[in-house]
Amino acid sequence: MIRNNFIKRSALFTLLLVFLLASLIAGVSIGAVSIPPSEVIRILFSHIPGFDSYLTAGLSPEHETIILTMRSPRVVLVALVGAGLALAGATFQGIFRNPMADPYVIGVSSGAALGAVISILVQSIGHIPFYFATPAFAFVFAVVTILVVYSLARVGGKAPVMTLLLAGIAVSSLLSALVSLCMFFSGNQLHQVVFWLMGGFSGRGWDYIYIFIPYGMVGATVIFIYARELNAMLLGEEPAQHLGVEVERVKRRLLIAAALLTGACVSVSGLIGFVGLVIPHIVRMLFGPDHRTLLPAAALIGAVFLLVADILARVVIAPSELPVGIVTALIGGPFFIYLLRRQKNSMF
Amino acid sequence: MLLNILGVTCGYGASLVLKDASVQINSGDFVGIVGPNGSGKSTLLRTISRILQPFYGKVLLKGEDIYHIPVAEIAKKMAVLTQEPGLDFPFTAKDVVTMGRLPHIKRFARESARDVEAIARAMDLTDTAGLADRQVNELSGGEKQRVLLARALAQEPEILLLDEPTSYLDLNYQIEIMELLARLRREYGLTIVTVLHDLNLASRYCDYLVVVKQGSIHTVGTPRQVITVDTIKEVYGCEVRVEYPDSTGHPYIVFNDEPIGIAEEDGERRVHVVGGGGSGVVLLRNLLSRGWKVSTGVVNVGDSDWQEACRLGISIIEAPPFCSVGVNEIRQNKEMIQRADFIILAGIPFGTGNIKNLECVLEEAEKGSPVIVIDNIDICKRDYTGGKAAELYKCLLRSGVHTVNSEWQAIQLMKGDRENVVQR
Numbered sequence: 161m162i163r164n165n166f167i168k169r170s171a172l173f174t175l176l177l178v179f180l181l182a183s184l185i186a187g188v189s190i191g192a193v194s195i196p197p198s199e200v201i202r203i204l205f206s207h208i209p210g211f212d213s214y215l216t217a218g219l220s221p222e223h224e225t226i227i228l229t230m231r232s233p234r235v236v237l238v239a240l241v242g243a244g245l246a247l248a249g250a251t252f253q254g255i256f257r258n259p260m261a262d263p264y265v266i267g268v269s270s271g272a273a274l275g276a277v278i279s280i281l282v283q284s285i286g287h288i289p290f291y292f293a294t295p296a297f298a299f300v301f302a303v304v305t306i307l308v309v310y311s312l313a314r315v316g317g318k319a320p321v322m323t324l325l326l327a328g329i330a331v332s333s334l335l336s337a338l339v340s341l342c343m344f345f346s347g348n349q350l351h352q353v354v355f356w357l358m359g360g361f362s363g364r365g366w367d368y369i370y371i372f373i374p375y376g377m378v379g380a381t382v383i384f385i386y387a388r389e390l391n392a393m394l395l396g397e398e399p400a401q402h403l404g405v406e407v408e409r410v411k412r413r414l415l416i417a418a419a420l421l422t423g424a425c426v427s428v429s430g431l432i433g434f435v436g437l438v439i440p441h442i443v444r445m446l447f448g449p450d451h452r453t454l455l456p457a458a459a460l461i462g463a464v465f466l467l468v469a470d471i472l473a474r475v476v477i478a479p480s481e482l483p484v485g486i487v488t489a490l491i492g493g494p495f496f497i498y499l500l501r502r503q504k505n506s507m508f
Numbered sequence: 509m510l511l512n513i514l515g516v517t518c519g520y521g522a523s524l525v526l527k528d529a530s531v532q533i534n535s536g537d538f539v540g541i542v543g544p545n546g547s548g549k550s551t552l553l554r555t556i557s558r559i560l561q562p563f564y565g566k567v568l569l570k571g572e573d574i575y576h577i578p579v580a581e582i583a584k585k586m587a588v589l590t591q592e593p594g595l596d597f598p599f600t601a602k603d604v605v606t607m608g609r610l611p612h613i614k615r616f617a618r619e620s621a622r623d624v625e626a627i628a629r630a631m632d633l634t635d636t637a638g639l640a641d642r643q644v645n646e647l648s649g650g651e652k653q654r655v656l657l658a659r660a661l662a663q664e665p666e667i668l669l670l671d672e673p674t675s676y677l678d679l680n681y682q683i684e685i686m687e688l689l690a691r692l693r694r695e696y697g698l699t700i701v702t703v704l705h706d707l708n709l710a711s712r713y714c715d716y717l718v719v720v721k722q723g724s725i726h727t728v729g730t731p732r733q734v735i736t737v738d739t740i741k742e743v744y745g746c747e748v749r750v751e752y753p754d755s756t757g758h759p760y761i762v763f764n765d766e767p768i769g770i771a772e773e774d775g776e777r778r779v780h781v782v783g784g785g786g787s788g789v790v791l792l793r794n795l796l797s798r799g800w801k802v803s804t805g806v807v808n809v810g811d812s813d814w815q816e817a818c819r820l821g822i823s824i825i826e827a828p829p830f831c832s833v834g835v836n837e838i839r840q841n842k843e844m845i846q847r848a849d850f851i852i853l854a855g856i857p858f859g860t861g862n863i864k865n866l867e868c869v870l871e872e873a874e875k876g877s878p879v880i881v882i883d884n885i886d887i888c889k890r891d892y893t894g895g896k897a898a899e900l901y902k903c904l905l906r907s908g909v910h911t912v913n914s915e916w917q918a919i920q921l922m923k924g925d926r927e928n929v930v931q932r
Contacts, residue, residue, distance in 0.1 A: 257596075385615070392607055396594040398559050403663070404583030404611035449597045 169453065172446070176460040180239070183467040187235035188227055190471050192479050195223050203227050233366040237428060238470045238484075239463040240369065241361075242435055244376050244425040246462025249436025250443070250454055251383050251418040254390040255411055256321050263422040263436035266328030266415075270335035271305025272298040272426040277342045277353050284349045294356065295371055295427035302423035303416075305331060310415060318408055321397075324415075358483035359430035361470055368428045379421030380459070386410055387451040394449060434488040435462055438496045445499060465492070510535040510667065510699055511556065515565035518555050525551040527723045528565070533701060535666070538693050540714035541703045544744055548723045549703045550591075550671055556701065557588045557669050569667075583611035587660035589653075589670045595644040601655045602640040605631055608662025630661035633688065650681045657685070661692070668692070670702035674709060682706075686713045711735050711758045719743055735759040776801045779922065780848035782841075782865050786812040787854035791882075791915045796820055798919065803844045806837045806865055833864040841865070845872050850922055851879045853904075854915075857890035858897035866897055870904045879909040880918045 188204075189197045203224050248263035256265065263269070275297035283293055309331050313323040339357075346353050389410045392400040397407045425432075439462045440454070447453045469487040476482055511533040519525040526548045533539055541549045554560040556567055558574045567574045574582060587608070595604065608630065609623045619627075631637045634654045639647065644655055653673065660668060668689070674682040690713055692698040704710040710717055711731040719726040719734055721743045727734050740748050740761065749762045778801040781788050788804060789812060795802045805825025807814045817824045825841045827833050845851050845868070853869050856862070873879040881904065891897040905911060912918050 388610065388615070391599075391603075392610055394597050394599075395604070395607070398590060399588075399594055401559065401579060402557060402583060402586075402588040402590075403607055404580035406579050444598075449599055450603065 169447070173457070173460070176457065176464070179464045180460055180467075183464050183471075184235055184239060187238065187467050187471055188231045191226075191231060191474060193223070193226060195227065199223060200227060204232075229365065233369055234361050234364050235467065235470075237364050237369050237372065238361055238466050240372055240376060241425045241429045241432065242439075242463040242466025243459035244372075244380065244421045244462075245432065245436040245466070246439035246443075246458040247380055247383055247455060248418040248422045248425070249462075250440035250451070250458045251390070251414055251421075252436075253440050254394060254451060255414055255418075256325060257394060257396075258321075258325070259441065260437075261325075262433075263418065263425070264332075264431075264433075266309045266324060267305045267332035267335060268302045268419055268422045269426065269431050270332045270339065272302040272423060273339045273357055273431060274335050274342070275299070275301025276356050276427075276430070277339055277346070280349055280353055280356065281342060281346055284352075295368070299371075299375070299423045299427035302426055303419055305335065306415060306419035306423075310412070319411065355483065356430045359432035359485035360473070360481065360483045361429055362481050364428065372424045372428050375420045375424040379417040379419075379424065382413055382417035383421070384455060386414055387455055390414070390451040390455075391449070430483075430485070432466070432485045432488055434485075434492040435466055438492045439465060441496070442499060509533070509568075510537075510570060511701070512568040512571070513552075513556060513565070514568065516552075516555050516562040516567065517564040518551065518560050518562040520560075524563075525723055526555065526562075526720075529555075529720075529723075529725050530565075531718055531725065531728065533699065535699055536693065536697050537699055537701075538690070538713060538715045539699075539701045540710035540717045541701065541720060542705075542707055542710050542717055543720035543726070547720045547743075549720050551723075552718075552720060553588075553669055553671050553701070553703050557586065558582060580611045583663060583665075585665055586667045586669060587663040587665035589656055589660050589668070589673055591671045591675065595647070595652050595655070598643045598645055600641050601636055601644055601647070601651075601658075602627070602631070604644050604655055605636070605658045605662050608659040611663060626664055627662050630658040633661060633692070634658040649676050650678065653677060653681070653685070657688070665698070667699045667701065670700070672703050672705055675705060682709065689713065707735060707740075708760050711760065712756075731759055732757070735761065777850075778803065778848040779850045779852060780804065780845050781852045781854060782856070782869055783807065783813045783852075783854035784811055784856045784862060784865075787856045788813040789816045791852065791854060791918070792816055792820055792822060794915065794919055796822070798923070800922075803848065805841045805844060806833045806862070808861075830861075832861045838864055838868055841868055842872075845869075845877065849878065851877060852918055853879065853881045855882050855884045855890070857892060858901075859892040863893055863897055863900070866900050866904070870900055870907065873904055873907040873909050876908075879904075879907075880921060881905065881909050881911050882913070882915060882918055883911050884913055 185197050185200055189195050189200045199219070203219055204227070206219065245263055249261070252261040252263060252265050253259060276294050279293040279297035309324065309327045310319055312327040312331070313319040315323065343350060343353055389400070389405045392403045392405050393407065393410070401407045440458050443454055443458045443461055447457050466484070466488065469491060470484050472491070473482040473484045473487045509532055513529060513531040516529045517524060517527050529552060541552055543549050551560065555562055558567070558579070561575065569577065569582065569585065605627050606619070609619065609626060613619060613623060628637075631640065634657050636651070636654050636658045639651060639655065644652060647655065657673070673685050677685065686709055689700050689702070693700055704714075714731060716728060717731055717734045718728050719739065726743055727739060735750055737748065737750055740746065740750070750759045751762050752758070753760055776799070779795055781791055781795070781802065781804040783791065783804060784807045792802055792804065792813070793816070803823040803825070804813065804817050806827050807817070807824060808827050808829050808831065810829045814824060814826060823844070825837055825844060827837050851869060851872060858866055869879060883905070887898045887901045910921060912921060
C-alpha cells in the first residue's frame with residue numbers, strides 16, 4: 161500500500177492520467193472503422209486554434225466526422241460515467257462504513273429503472289417520442305427515491321446508517337417489483353426496456369454530456385469538499401462529531417450529492433453494475449483509506465476501467481455491441497476475486 | 509465554572525435514562541462518574557459531549573448552552589474518548605492522530621507548524637510515536653486506546669471526557685492511562701471527566717466522584733465522602749469494607765469475606781428450616797440474602813445442608829453424623845422453632861433417623877404455629893419408614909399448614925405476610 165509518500169503518490173497519479181489519456185485515444189481510435197491513433201491526435205489537435213494550419217493536411221473528412229460526432233462524445237461520456245459511478249460508490253461505502261455499499265445501495269438504481277421504463281412505455285403507448293424523456297425520467301426518479309428513503313429513515317432529526325440501508329432495501333424491492341410489473345406489460349417494448357436496464361453507450365452524442373455535466377459536477381464537487389469529513393466518519397459518527405464534524409448535515413449533503421451523481425450516470429447510460437462497487441476497493445488497496453486521495457484516484461481508475469470495458473463491448477462481437485454492464489462484470493469480477501485472494505486481510 | 513449541567517433529563521426514545529441531573533465542574537477538576545451498570549453514567553457523558561440532546565435542562569460550557577455553539581468550536585474545547593474502538597480501517601496511527609487537528613485546520617489547508625507540533629506532542633505524551641506508521645486496525649486494544657487518546661490530545665482541548673478508558677486494558681495499562689490523565693491535569697491544567705467502573709481507581713485519581721444510581725445523581729463528593737460502606741450498600745446493594753491502606757488517604761474497597769447475610773438487628777424476623785440432604789441449600793441462601801434471621805435443624809454433621817449452613821454462619825441444631833435425631837436435639841430444635849416466626853419444612857426424604865423432625869413439626873403445627881410445607885415431591889416417594897412418615901405427613905397437611913410447591917413460593921408467601929400481616 162502506498163501512503164505518506166508524496167513522490168510515489170504523485171507518480172501514481174501521473175501514471176493514471178497517462179492511462180486515462182491513452183484509453184481515451186484508444187476509445188476514439190478503435191471501432192468498426194479503425195482510425196490510427198496518430199490520425200486521431202491530429203484530428204483532435206486540428207480543432208485547437210493555432211494548430212489548424214499545419215495539421216489538417218491530408219485528413220479524411222469521414223474520419224473527422226466519425227471522431228467528432230460519434231466517438232468523441234461517446235468516449236467522453238464513458239469516462240465521465242465511469243468516474244461518477246466510482247466516486248459515488250466510494251462515497252456510499254464511506255458514509256455507510258460498509259464494503260458492500262455501491263451507488264445503487266439505497267435504491268437509486270431501482271428508482272431510475274422505474275423512471276426509464278415508465279418513460280419508454282408512455283412514449284410507445286402515446287406514440288409521442290419526447291426528446292430525452294428517458295434520461296430525464298430516470299434522473300428525476302433516482303433523486304426522488306433517495307429523498308423518500310432518507311425521509312423514511314429519519315428518526316428525530318437523525319438518519320442512522322442502518323435505518324437508511326434498511327429503508328433503501330425496502331423501497332428498492334418495492335420499486336423493482338414495479339419495474340418487473342411494467343416489463344410484464346411492456347409487450348413490444350420489452351427489448352428496449354431490457355436493453356436500457358443492461359446499460360450502454362451506443363449512439364450517445366454530445367447532448368448527453370450536456371445533461372450529465374451540471375448534476376454530475378455539482379455532485380462530484382460536494383463530495384470532494386467533504387473528503388476529510390468522510391475520513392473522520394470512517395471512525396464512527398459519534399467520534400466524527402467529537403472532531404467537530406456536523407455529522408447529520410454532512411451525511412445529508414453527501415447522500416444527495418452522491419445521488420445526483422448516480423442519477424446523472426444512470427440517466428445517460430442505464431444500469432452499469434460493478435464499477436461503483438469494485439473500483440473503490442481496488443483504489444483502497446492501492447492508496448489506503450484516506451478519501452483525499454481515494455476519491456480522485458477512484459474517479460480516474462473508474463474512468464479508465466469503463467473506457468476499457470466499453471472498447472471491449474464494441475469489438476468483441478463487432479459490428480454488434482455487447483451491453484457494457486455485462487463486460488464490466490465479466491472483467492471486473494475475476495480481477496476483484498484475484499485481489500481479494502491476494503490481499504487476504506480486511507478489505508476496508 | 510467550566511461545565512454546568514443543569515437539571516438534565518434525557519434518554520432514548522420514550523425511555524428516560526437520566527432524570528434531573530445537575531453537576532458543576534470547575535476548570536482543572538478531575539471528576540469520576542461512577543455507579544452500577546445501566547445507571548446512566550455513560551448517558552450523562554453522552555449528554556455532556558452533545559451526542560444526546562436532553563429533553564429538559566441544558567449543559568453550559570463556559571456559561572453557553574452547548575447547542576448554541578458550533579460543533580467545530582466545541583471540538584476545540586472538548587475532546588471525547590469513547591469506549592468503542594472503531595479503528596477498523598487501515599489508517600496509520602499518525603493519520604488517526606492527525607484527524608484530531610480537524611477542528612483546527614481549515615478546509616483544503618495544509619498542516620501548519622503548530623499542528624505538526626501538537627500532533628508530535630500528543631503522540632509523545634501517549635507514547636505512540638513508535639506506532640506512527642503502523643496500521644491502526646492491526647494494533648492491540650491497549651495500543652488503539654492510546655492512539656485514540658493521542659487523537660483527543662491533538663485537539664488541544666480544555667476538557668477531556670472519557671468513557672471507561674481503562675476497560676479491556678491490562679492492569680499496567682490501566683495505571684498508565686490513569687497516571688497520564690493525572691499528569692495532563694497537573695501539567696496542562698486539563699479538566700478531566702471520566703466514567704469509571706473501578707471504584708478503587710476512581711478513589712485513587714479523582715478529586716470528585718459523581719455517583720449515579722438509577723438515572724439520578726445519588727451523591728457528589730470527594731472519594732472520602734462518597735466511598736463509604738453505606739453509600740456502596742445503597743447504590744450497589746452489596747456489603748463491602750472500606751479501608752485506608754496507605755498514607756495517601758484514599759479509601760479502598762475490600763470485598764467482604766463475611767457471609768452474605770445481613771447483620772442481626774432487633775426485631776428481625778426469624779425463620780427455622782427443617783431440611784437436610786441438600787434440600788435446604790437454595791432456601792437458606794435466599795432467605796439470608798433477603799434479610800431473614802435463619803436457623804436450621806436437626807441436621808446431621810457433614811450433611812450438605814449442614815455444610816451450607818456452616819458456610820453461611822447460620823445457627824444449626826446438629827446431630828452426630830449418621831445418627832438418629834436424639835431427645836436432646838429435639839428439645840433444642842423446639843426452642844429454635846418457638847422463637848421463629850415461620851417454620852419451613854423442605855421436601856426431604858424421611859427415614860427412621862430423622863422421622864423425629866417430622867413429628868416435631870407436626871406438634872408445632874397442631875399448636876397453631878405458622879408452618880410452610882414445601883410439597884414438591886410426593887411423600888410416598890420419599891418415605892423410607894414403611895408408611896409411618898407418610899401417615900404423619902398427611903396429618904400435617906390436614907393441620908392447617910401452608911402448602912407450597914417450591915422454595916420460591918415459600919419465600920413469596922413469607923414476604924407477603926411481612927407486608928400485610930400485623931405482629932401476631
